[in-house]
Amino acid sequence: MSRIDTADAVVVGGGIVGAFLALRLAEAGVRRVVLCEQARLASHGATSRSGGLLRLHHTVRSDTELAARSLPVFEQWADVIGGDCGYRRTGFLQLVGPEYAQALAANTAVVATAAGPGRTEVLGLDDVRRLYPGLSLDGVAAAAHEPDGGYADPVRAARAATTAARRAGVEVYEGVRVHEVLTASSQQRVTGVKTTVGRISAPLVVLASGAWGTGPAAGLGVQVPVTARRIGLAQARLPDVGRRAGPASVPTCIDDTTGSYFRPDGTDHLYFGVPSHPDVALGHDVAPLTAEEISSALEAVARRVPAVTTAHLTGTRAGLDGYTPDKRPVIGAAGPDGCYLALGFSGGGFKTAPAVADLATAEIVEGQAVAGKAEQDLLRPYRLERFDTGRQIVPEAPYARG
Numbered sequence: 001m002s003r004i005d006t007a008d009a010v011v012v013g014g015g016i017v018g019a020f021l022a023l024r025l026a027e028a029g030v031r032r033v034v035l036c037e038q039a040r041l042a043s044h045g046a047t048s049r050s051g052g053l054l055r056l057h058h059t060v061r062s063d064t065e066l067a068a069r070s071l072p073v074f075e076q077w078a079d080v081i082g083g084d085c086g087y088r089r090t091g092f093l094q095l096v097g098p099e100y101a102q103a104l105a106a107n108t109a110v111v112a113t114a115a116g117p118g119r120t121e122v123l124g125l126d127d128v129r130r131l132y133p134g135l136s137l138d139g140v141a142a143a144a145h146e147p148d149g150g151y152a153d154p155v156r157a158a159r160a161a162t163t164a165a166r167r168a169g170v171e172v173y174e175g176v177r178v179h180e181v182l183t184a185s186s187q188q189r190v191t192g193v194k195t196t197v198g199r200i201s202a203p204l205v206v207l208a209s210g211a212w213g214t215g216p217a218a219g220l221g222v223q224v225p226v227t228a229r230r231i232g233l234a235q236a237r238l239p240d241v242g243r244r245a246g247p248a249s250v251p252t253c254i255d256d257t258t259g260s261y262f263r264p265d266g267t268d269h270l271y272f273g274v275p276s277h278p279d280v281a282l283g284h285d286v287a288p289l290t291a292e293e294i295s296s297a298l299e300a301v302a303r304r305v306p307a308v309t310t311a312h313l314t315g316t317r318a319g320l321d322g323y324t325p326d327k328r329p330v331i332g333a334a335g336p337d338g339c340y341l342a343l344g345f346s347g348g349g350f351k352t353a354p355a356v357a358d359l360a361t362a363e364i365v366e367g368q369a370v371a372g373k374a375e376q377d378l379l380r381p382y383r384l385e386r387f388d389t390g391r392q393i394v395p396e397a398p399y400a401r402g
């Protein structure tokens with residue numbers, strides 16, 4: 001490497017998490033930050049295919065808190081990051097059947113506490129029908145509504161965050177793969193990385209490498225149980241919705257009763273989740289979705305959005321995200337001094353990336369986690385050690401599907 005062979009921090013991975021981390025580290029005063037992405041920025045990993053759904057509702061309190069700290073960043077993007085992340089406020093609904101109505105009330109109360117007044121409420125089904133006439137509520141017993149929920153465009157967001165990072169002084173290397181995290185003093189301290197184009201010496205290496213996990217640190221005994229999982233989305237045009245003036249008649253929605261999720265795209269398209277094969281090998285192209293996968297997803301979505309039965313399929317996406325055993329990320333220092341992990345976001349890392357980067361940066365810049373400090377306590381559930389100590393994250397008020 002000729003231009004920069006010395007840095008104060010190397011961030012590995014140019015998805016939404018790496019982009020935000022590089023930005024925040026530079027803003028926090030880390031002088032020479034290098035972001036290494038093995039492909040083009042936000043073009044290879046989960047961020048490049050993500051549906052970008054933004055919601056606060058979760059079944060784990062810390063997830064809710066991270067989402068609640070992140071939503072204002074998407075809402076005020078032009079002012080706080082610069083550029084456009086494509087945020088659209090469509091409203092968000094979490095729908096459940098009768099057996100989970102109580103859990104829904106409990107999770108909604110957590111959102112209300114974390115996000116403040118006006119951010120959510122349990123809505124009667126007649127109100128839901130009035131707000132979103134394109135929905136059918138057959139089999140639904142309870143609904144939590146978030147008026148500010150919706151979606152953003154993850155590729156635009158990651159690129160805008162990287163542009164802001166460059167403005168803050170971050171050096172971005174595209175097409176540079178990190179092979180190995182280097183250490184000194186019997187593997188006690190990080191000294192840099194070995195890449196496809198040379199070495200960069202640095203006392204801090206942050207692995208934000210998504211489904212690729214901790215490969216570059218594997219020789220240091222940093223083993224994270226991350227598997228690469230294929231996730232699918234399909235897009236359909238809904239002629240009936242398109243003819244209606246004003247906002248789309250369906251919101252961004254997760255429906256626990258059918259195991260489906262979807263969001264409008266403009267006024268006449270719908271993106272919907274397509275369950276797909278669980279684990280796949282890295283290093284191969286991600287196979288496009290098949291007709292069978294799409295038709296079974298359509299069957300579930302049609303129970304909520306009857307208009308999809310006459311919809312035209314207009315595209316699909318399939319991408320990889322890194323999944324951990326409890327479907328929550330690993331965030332925190334691990335292995336030798338100077339090695340920090342922020343990966344394994346398990347299909348949900350877009351909406352929390354701004355808060356994760358803020359909190360991780362505070363922790364990195366201040367040194368090790370400070371016990372009792374409320375902000376850092378928020379990251380405590382996500383430590384790598386939980387897989388060895390039997391303290392995996394368990395939803396406090398779970399639904400049938402998470």
Ligand SMILES: Cc1cc2nc3c(=O)[nH]c(=O)nc-3n(C[C@H](O)[C@H](O)[C@H](O)COP(=O)(O)OP(=O)(O)OC[C@H]3O[C@@H](n4cnc5c(N)ncnc54)[C@H](O)[C@@H]3O)c2cc1C
Nearest residue numbers: 013015017038045046047050051053178210345349350351
């Ligand atoms: C189809 C789909 C739909 C989704 N929908 C939603 C949603 O609606 N809402 C939501 O919140 N989340 C959603 N997600 C999940 C979310 O997109 C991811 O959790 C998030 O984008 C993860 O970001 P990341 O930066 O950790 O990983 P990635 O975006 O995967 O970025 C990691 C990057 O690291 C690079 N890299 C890896 N190893 C190396 C190396 N050794 N050297 C250099 N570069 C390396 C990779 O090339 C990659 O670009 C979805 C995901 C998919 C696939």
